[in-house]
Amino acid sequence: MCGIALVVSGCRLDLSSLHVDARAPSPHPVHEHLEFSIDDLEAALRRRGPDSLGGVKVFISSISSNPGEEQQxxxxxxxxxxxVAFQNQNDQHEMENGRILHSHDSCSSLISGAQxxxxxxxxQLRGLNPIVQPLMDAxxxxxxxxxxxxxxxxxxxHQNDAEALMQALGNCCASNVSLDTNTCLGECKRESTIVDVLSNIQGPWAIIYFAVSAxxxxxxxxxxxRRSLLVHWPTVVDSRxxxxSVSPASSMFHDSGHDNDNGTCEVxxxxxxxCGIYSISFDAQSTDGCLVGExxxxxxxxxSLKELVEWKRTCIVPKPGDISSSYHEDLLSQHESNSACLHNLQSVPEGIRAPVSTPAEILLDALRKSLIRRTSLYTIFQGTTSASRKAELGPVAILFSGGLDSMTLAALLDECLDACYEIDLLNVSFDGCSAPDRISAKAGVQELTRIAPLRRWKLVEIDADLSNLTSETKHVMSLINPANTYMDLNIGIALWLASGGDxxxxxxxxxxxxxxxxxKYKSQAKILLVGSGADEQCAGYGxxxxxxxxxxEGVYSP
Structure with missing residues (x-):
């Protein structure tokens, strides 16, 4: 996880089914006027602090141009x-001029076609071996x-999430599917489709996948x-x-990006x-030689996902019977299947196995399981950290204000993570020690130390001065784009500074x-937890x- 991107040129898209207002590009786009380059896109992704950054080029060209002849x-x-050294790719590569190429697929001689x-x-948070994306299979x-x-x-x-997903996608039907029935076309006999695989993923994700044969x-x-993915549909201005995942600052037409005088936002x-699953099938060529994708x-x-997406609240107070016992059995089964990667961590708290009855217990049980999934199942920090340094390197940090959300997360995290690990509590203040969040954070650390004395809690005080943030503003605006109000910027700046852990x-x-x-201290944590949204979901705490x-203990109905 970190960021993904794709640049497609030399083709025309049929957007009629999406009702997108975009004019068709020229079949031979001119690149001199474009606002940003691939290098700018790479730089924007690199600023997010990845372990690795890789690239793959794919060219599609027609080899049948005679009228009446079937296109190939x-x-x-x-x-x-x-x-970069690639250890996880299934296909063979060779080095040439500092680049890794397919030994049989150099495309330097390709002149026309879609790129x-x-x-x-x-x-990387998961998996015993380092990986570099994009991934390619056999x-x-x-x-x-x-x-x-x-x-x-x-x-x-021992697997990385992307590796497991690549394997699952490779084992399903790679052909395009009907928009209405999601059934395979042609003679494919495989039961699962790509839509099936993506529909079943539990967790946040954004994906770009190219099925070569189809x-x-x-x-x-x-x-x-829960994962951002920006899109630019082809236009006359930029035909790509x-x-x-993130926009380069140079791709923003308006420097400020804020509301204008009449209260509306610039385009x-x-x-x-x-949100959803999309496909583009490139199986036709127009008369002007431009590849067409539908x-x-x-x-x-x-x-279950469809029902959840379309769900409308009809009952305010949750009932214990609303959560089936199979939910708990599934969680226990998942924990046991991952027991090999939990040898350095505490066992699942007894509270998970114990039956739950009250709405509060149901909520805490769900939160605890969610934290285990996001922390204890990760092994990347265990394999690279010696026993003598575990007490020095905290694998997890919390964006910490000392409020209800962050205090709850911290207390539950203490139950899920081995006591030998430190936990960094990242607190941002724009007004030094007198800021309310700094005061509540210090009080919160005292409370956490009282209930979890074996844990070493590190309150990381991040002091910020709004007058010195000019250089960061443009970058943060590109990160949160297309959100562009002052409120978006204020929240984005705080999260940006906190996640830096400096x-x-x-x-x-x-x-x-x-x-x-x-x-002076800089957090090395790769896993950051933030409690946000509960205030809005509960219609305010007050x-x-x-x-x-x-x-x-009544529940308010807005």
Whole structure:
């Protein structure tokens, strides 16, 4: 997970099924006027701090140009990663001029056709061996994936999520499917389709996948939009089709990106891809020689997911019976299947196995399981950290204000993570020690130390000065694009500074821990947890506190 991107040029897209307002590009686009280059896109992905950044080029060219003759296509694949050793690819490569190429598929002689440039930035949290995206399998299918798999696809304890997904996609029907029925076309006998596989993923994700044999590009993001994926549909101004997790600053037509005088937002180069699964089948060529791709949007095939997406609240107070026992059995089974990767961690807390009855217990049980999925199942930090350094390197950090959300996360995380690991609590203040969040954070650390004395909690104080953030503003605006209001910027700046983990901590200078000094510190945690949205989901905290003080635990109905 970290970021993915795709640049497609030399083709025309049929967007009629999506009702997208985009004019057809010229068959021979001119690149001199474009706002940004692939190098700019790579730089934007690199600034997110990945462990690796790789690229793959795919060319599709027609080899039948005579009238009346059946069209045939050739596909060429070329790796363009520089100075990287690939240990996880199934196909064989050779080095040539600092680049890794397919030994039989150099596409340097290709002159015309459609070009696909895939980029994958990986911040690896799972898997024993380092990987570099894009991934390619033996059939030369290409995958870039930004997400996490918590269920729906089996992931071995030693595997990376993207590797497991690549294997699952390679084993299903690669041909395009009907927009209405999601059934395979042709003589394919495989039971699962690509839509089936993506519909069953439990967890946040965004994906770009090219099935070479079917000449079909698949892309999309999970039903709740937990991973960003921007899209630029071809226009006269820029005829490329673009997908990216993040926008380069140079692709923003308006420097400020804020609301204008009349309260409306400027039109952006990018738009957020609506949640769902999409495909583009490149199986035709127009009379002017430009490859044509038909864009389709596909319905989810997982009935439970469809029901959840379309769910409308009809009952305010949850009932214990609403959560089936199979949910708990599934979680226990998943934990046992991953027991090999949990040898360094505490066992699952007894509270998970114990029956739950009250709504509060149901909520805490679900939160605890969610934290285990996001922390204890990761092995990347265990394999690279010696026992003597575990106490120094905290694998997990929490964006910490000392409020209800972050305090709950911290307390539950203590139950899920071995006590030998430190936990960094990242706190941002724009007003030094007098800021309310800094005061509540210090009080929160004292409370956590009381209930979990074996854990070393590190409060990382990140001091910020709004007057010195000019240089960061443009970058943050590109990261949150197409969101572009002042409120978006304020929230984005705070999250950006906090996630950097660059601040100060207090160290003891005596054996009795009575005297401390403030020293510079930068968190090395790869897993960041943030509690956000509960206030909005619960219609504000204040009214619930008032209701409780009046003598009940009633749930407010907005």
């Amino acid at each position: 296509f050739e596909c060429f694949v070329e790796r363009v990663d520089c100075g 696909f440039y895939f980029l994958g930035a990986t911040l 059939s030369r299918n290409v995958l870039v994936y930004n997400g996490e798999i918590f269920g729906g696809i089996h992931v071995e304890y 000449k079909t590009l698949w892309f999309g993001r999970d039903a709740f939009g 089709f673009l997908l990216s 952006s180069f990018w738009e957020e891809l609506p 864009v389709k949007r596909h319905e989810w095939t997982n009935e 601040g100060w901590i207090y160290e003891s200078i005596d054996k009795d821990d009575k005297f401390h000094r403030r020293v 009214r619930h506190r008032t209701k409780y003080r009046q003598g009940g």
